[in-house]
Amino acid sequence: MSIEAALREAGAKPAGKRPWFLDEDVETVLAITLSVSQELTVARQRIDTLERLLESKGILTRAEVENYTPDKQAADERALWVQEYISRVLRVLQQRGEASATNTDVASEDLGDELAR
Amino acid sequence: MEHNSQSSPHVYEGPPDYRVVGRHAVFPETSHDEVERINYLAQMNRFLSTSIVPGVRAAYETEVQPKFQKKHGHGISNRHEARKALLENSIFCFWSAVRRATMEQRQQAGRWTAIRQRERLAEIAKELTNDDDRLELDSEIVIPRYVSGVDHHCMPGSYHSEYFAGDVTNGANYDHAGFVTTAGLLGKYSDGGGKAVVNWVKKNLPDFHPKNILEIGGTVGHSSLPIAEAYPDAQMTVVDVGAPVLRYALARAKSLNVENIRFVQASGEDLSRFPDASFDWIQTTMFLHELSSSALRNIFNETRRLLKPGGIVLHVEQPQYTSNMPIFEQTMRDWDAFYNNEPFWSRMHEIDLTQQMVDAGFDAKNIIHGGVTGVVDKELFPDAAEDESEDFGRKAAWHVIGGKV
Numbered sequence: 001m002s003i004e005a006a007l008r009e010a011g012a013k014p015a016g017k018r019p020w021f022l023d024e025d026v027e028t029v030l031a032i033t034l035s036v037s038q039e040l041t042v043a044r045q046r047i048d049t050l051e052r053l054l055e056s057k058g059i060l061t062r063a064e065v066e067n068y069t070p071d072k073q074a075a076d077e078r079a080l081w082v083q084e085y086i087s088r089v090l091r092v093l094q095q096r097g098e099a100s101a102t103n104t105d106v107a108s109e110d111l112g113d114e115l116a117r
Numbered sequence: 118m119e120h121n122s123q124s125s126p127h128v129y130e131g132p133p134d135y136r137v138v139g140r141h142a143v144f145p146e147t148s149h150d151e152v153e154r155i156n157y158l159a160q161m162n163r164f165l166s167t168s169i170v171p172g173v174r175a176a177y178e179t180e181v182q183p184k185f186q187k188k189h190g191h192g193i194s195n196r197h198e199a200r201k202a203l204l205e206n207s208i209f210c211f212w213s214a215v216r217r218a219t220m221e222q223r224q225q226a227g228r229w230t231a232i233r234q235r236e237r238l239a240e241i242a243k244e245l246t247n248d249d250d251r252l253e254l255d256s257e258i259v260i261p262r263y264v265s266g267v268d269h270h271c272m273p274g275s276y277h278s279e280y281f282a283g284d285v286t287n288g289a290n291y292d293h294a295g296f297v298t299t300a301g302l303l304g305k306y307s308d309g310g311g312k313a314v315v316n317w318v319k320k321n322l323p324d325f326h327p328k329n330i331l332e333i334g335g336t337v338g339h340s341s342l343p344i345a346e347a348y349p350d351a352q353m354t355v356v357d358v359g360a361p362v363l364r365y366a367l368a369r370a371k372s373l374n375v376e377n378i379r380f381v382q383a384s385g386e387d388l389s390r391f392p393d394a395s396f397d398w399i400q401t402t403m404f405l406h407e408l409s410s411s412a413l414r415n416i417f418n419e420t421r422r423l424l425k426p427g428g429i430v431l432h433v434e435q436p437q438y439t440s441n442m443p444i445f446e447q448t449m450r451d452w453d454a455f456y457n458n459e460p461f462w463s464r465m466h467e468i469d470l471t472q473q474m475v476d477a478g479f480d481a482k483n484i485i486h487g488g489v490t491g492v493v494d495k496e497l498f499p500d501a502a503e504d505e506s507e508d509f510g511r512k513a514a515w516h517v518i519g520g521k522v
Contacts, residue, residue, distance in 0.1 A: 006229070015267050016266070021214040114262075
């Protein structure tokens with residue numbers, strides 16, 4: 001499975017028309033912002049993990065972190081992570097595109113009427 | 118408690134770190150960052166329910182109700198009027214927008230983790246379930262409209278979609294990231310609901326010794342395993358329409374050393390493969406709200422047919438809407454019906470379930486009513502019975518309705 005396919009499937013739109021509570025564009029930006037908020041938290045926790053481990057082992061100094069230069073493999077791994085990150089943050093745009101591509105979506109509210117019959 | 122100079126003076130309250138969850142052979146591996154993604158979402162849900170919902174309630178009381186009264190000359194009389202009035206309030210809309218986004222982030226996070234390792238998980242499931250007659254799949258099954266029409270709780274592909282032969286992706290996603298919604302209230306193996314049911318039965322029916330037990334809509338077996346474990350002399354059967362969750366379920370059960378259980382792909386509406394009076398106990402757990410009116414009737418009829426004399430059926434669900442429940446609470450509980458792809462949730466919670474049981478052939482004097490809260494390891498997980506936060510419709514505090522024959 002390609003990385004593109006895996007990322008696309010991970011961010012897939014659920015079946016069902018999406019409700020919008022705010023102006024659709026405003027809410028789109030809100031969703032992006034919330035994903036960034038999530039990823040910032042994740043990054044912050046990872047840094048915290050590292051700092052606590054390094055501190056407990058007496059291994060690194062801050063200067064070594066500041067001066068770090070990745071080799072080719074490390075650079076590739078870091079770039080792949082950025083690709084994953086961007087698709088996560090911009091998931092909502094992917095889903096708007098998917099919604100545009102289907103005309104069979106039904107709203108949960110409407111299906112509820114049907115199912116109650 | 119003593120603190121050093123760097124630690125916070127505050128006592129932490131909230132979800133446990135995800136790393137306390139129980140793992141088994143088909144549980145996906147989770148990286149450091151994947152864990153923190155889930156931790157963040159569990160905290161976000163808690164923040165929304167404890168810090169934002171009070172503001173929504175205040176807006177309802179001070180802005181939405183007076184505005185409605187002024188416009189219509191009378192107060193809000195039901196949850197439908199309340200919901201439509203709230204949709205004109207920006208605090209409600211912002212809370213809703215964030216809640217919806219959080220649901221979608223949870224699915225993306227869980228799916229990514231499951232998808233990136235799904236070939237490996239399928240291999241493990243295959244090794245554990247190959248040639249095991251306790252897994253019966255039916256490739257001809259028709260997925261009912263109430264499952265296929267919209268993906269429940271915004272879970273892409275729902276319980277039934279499979280992406281290749283032997284796939285368990287959607288079982289793995291459902292299992293490992295459900296923590297986001299329940300914030301640990303269902304315990305180490307998401308089995309607090311099943312444990313609660315077992316405690317209820319042992320306390321209220323101490324002389325009940327079931328030999329054959331059926332759970333309908335059991336998905337990956339979260340609630341089924343505690344029942345099978347509590348009655349080791351019984352044989353437990355779990356039915357569900359989704360192949361990926363059933364495959365995952367048997368592998369999970371075997372890995373957790375629960376052997377007296379089998380998983381069958383079938384709709385609860387047609388259990389004609391089982392003869393009349395086949396079971397002593399039939400269970401559903403947080404299942405009825407994912408049906409339709411006709412499916413609910415059909416399933417109630419099947420449970421009546423399948424029960425042995427002296428047998429019981431128990432349905433565990435979020436509480437019904439009654440005139441005793443404030444309109445605001447009904448409206449908030451109804452949110453999932455409209456905005457989290459639970460299309461039958463609203464109708465199901467206003468149905469007179471007692472009457473439905475009677476219509477299915479249960480004697481009115483043998484209808485069972487009770488209440489349970491999630492049973493967890495309190496050293497590590499929050500106890501729903503003592504948790505005062507309310508995340509309308511998500512808390513591990515349920516009603517039990519059932520019947521004896």
